[in-house]
Amino acid sequence: MSLVETNVLKDGSKKLAGKIAIVTGGSRGIGAEIAKTLASHGAVVVINYNNSPDAAENVVQDIANEGGKAVTCKANVSNLDEAKSLIAFTKERFGKIDILVNNAGITRDRTFKKMSEEDWKAVIDVNLNSVYHMTSSVINEMLDQKYGRIINISSIIGQAGGFGQTNYSAAKAGMIGFTKSLALETARKGITVNAICPGFIETEMVAAMPDEVLQKTVNKIPVGRLGQPQEIAEAVLFLAESEYITGQCLNVNGGLYM
Numbered sequence: 001m002s003l004v005e006t007n008v009l010k011d012g013s014k015k016l017a018g019k020i021a022i023v024t025g026g027s028r029g030i031g032a033e034i035a036k037t038l039a040s041h042g043a044v045v046v047i048n049y050n051n052s053p054d055a056a057e058n059v060v061q062d063i064a065n066e067g068g069k070a071v072t073c074k075a076n077v078s079n080l081d082e083a084k085s086l087i088a089f090t091k092e093r094f095g096k097i098d099i100l101v102n103n104a105g106i107t108r109d110r111t112f113k114k115m116s117e118e119d120w121k122a123v124i125d126v127n128l129n130s131v132y133h134m135t136s137s138v139i140n141e142m143l144d145q146k147y148g149r150i151i152n153i154s155s156i157i158g159q160a161g162g163f164g165q166t167n168y169s170a171a172k173a174g175m176i177g178f179t180k181s182l183a184l185e186t187a188r189k190g191i192t193v194n195a196i197c198p199g200f201i202e203t204e205m206v207a208a209m210p211d212e213v214l215q216k217t218v219n220k221i222p223v224g225r226l227g228q229p230q231e232i233a234e235a236v237l238f239l240a241e242s243e244y245i246t247g248q249c250l251n252v253n254g255g256l257y258m
């Protein structure tokens with residue numbers, strides 16, 4: 001019986017060899033798994049973090065232990081100047097950027113009646129304005145090199161809405177519109193722009209949900225369980241490797257929204 005390694009091409013090289021990727025919010029949860037998966041397929045990964053330097057270093061270590069290459073870079077991507085410095089750091093260090101995964105995100109759940117302007121703005125800034133900050137800082141590079149993969153981690157909540165999540169839902173729906181419009185503008189330039197809409201994935205973000213609400217949610221998932229970060233990472237890899245898929249929203253949600 002022969003074992004076929006799917007991340008290795010016939011000539012022995014890895015599918016993403018030579019590619020440089022940035023994963024925003026790569027220190028924990030889904031982002032950490034995306035970083036590891038891209039690295040295991042040959043990409044050099046810049047792991048962006050904001051508040052969790054040790055967690056980001058652990059991801060680098062995990063990648064190095066598997067023979068991959070990654071570095072960390074601190075930047076609060078809700079701030080345009082910091083997003084620009086993350087792009088500048090990557091260019092200076094590795095010469096180019098091929099893959100941008102806009103993954104950083106937060107929740108500040110409250111019913112709309114109780115939602116403060118601060119709750120609203122924080123979520124729009126981190127989840128949606130960050131996408132503008134990062135993408136606008138890298139797009140000219142990608143246009144010049146006639147190659148780019150932009151993958152936005154949106155959410156089922158941007159499609160179906162979520163109780164107590166007007167801010168988060170607005171940001172995630174905004175990412176979907178952004179994805180489709182930019183995909184149209186860049187389709188002939190070697191750049192694909194896609195979104196992934198995860199359902200409920202087992203990370204600290206979901207662990208913060210009250211137990212009773214979480215159990216009720218799981219009961220509604222057709223597949224009958226929460227998703228795993230690795231299942232989102234595999235979808236990112238699929239889109240990173242594809243040339244003919246653009247402007248799409250890939251649902252990875254156990255059938256919860258169809």
Ligand code: NAP
Binds near residue numbers: 029078104
């Ligand atoms: P998580 O475990 O809470 O991790 C969030 C990540 O975002 C952390 O690495 C965090 O980094 C980073 N981050 C937060 N604010 C940042 C900022 N201002 N600048 C840079 N990085 C920042 O969340 P997750 O569950 O992995 O979620 C990842 C993405 O998937 C988010 O966009 C989320 O909305 C989306 N999503 C998640 C689910 C789910 O069920 N978990 C479902 C749908 C969509 P630091 O700790 O270093 O600050």
